[in-house]
Amino acid sequence: MPIDDYADLLIPIHAFLHCPTPIPWLSAAVQAPDLLLQDHANCELKAALTAHSLIRRYCLPREHRHRLPALSFYDGLEAVPDKDEVLGRRLTTEDERRVFDLLTPGPLLSKLVRLIQEELHHYAQVRELMAARGIPEHPLPAGRYAKGLLAAVRTHEPACLVDRLIVGAYIEARSCERFACLVPLVDEELGRFYLSLLRSEARHYQDYLSLAQSLSPTSIAPRVALFGALEAELISTPDPQLRFHSGVPLAP
Secondary structure, three states: OOHHHHHHHHHHHHHHOOOOOOHHHHHHHHOOHHHHHHHHHHHHHHHHHHHHHHHHHHOOOHHHHHHOOOHHHHOOOOOOOOHHHHHOOOOOOHHHHHHHHOOOOOHHHHHHHHHHHHHHHHHHHHHHHHHHOOOOOOOOOOOOHHHHHHOOOOOOOOHHHHHHHHHHHHHHHHHHHHHHHHHHHOOHHHHHHHHHHHHHHHHHHHHHHHHHHHHOOOOOHHHHHHHHHHHHHHHHOEEOOOOOOOOEEOOO
């Protein structure tokens, strides 16, 4: 399916982001597909871990946060809106059943569970693609992007959670925009894979944004604008590292 078939899906993404991906980043990215895939895998895993940490912090009583099962628990868990259906199945131990009985039901929990599952699935897909191409997995230091956005997050609640959700929305929206930009520039197999991710990335951005507004007592528009400007600065200014969400590569 050609990228033009996703034009309507990308309209709100382009309107949300304050700048497009710079051409110099695209030029550098297509010359470093192995590095980009490794960082892509890291991003998928980090996204799942971030959602997991939000569940631990905001959906469990403080005294029980240490008991939440590991990230691998979500792989295969049926994600539907009702707590009893989402969390009453496939629990391996009685202790897990007791912990999940304590989770606070609602849109935050159900959407984060679904997001974790999809991010873990994408992580596995990227690793399979890397293995098929003979790309070894190795540690890759994180870039400045996420750290730069999180530095502006407020420290009091519920503002902290609202800001973290807005940050999540920008990360997902930028991922969607960059996948779309890369589709016509990479090989056919990789292009098909990036196309397959567009709908989920677009939905993740919308889920994060709607959750942020639902949890804020006031309009989130000023915070969205603030993070949008910061995100655009990180994307459009010189960056010493090439990463999936990095800025303009420094000249060699």
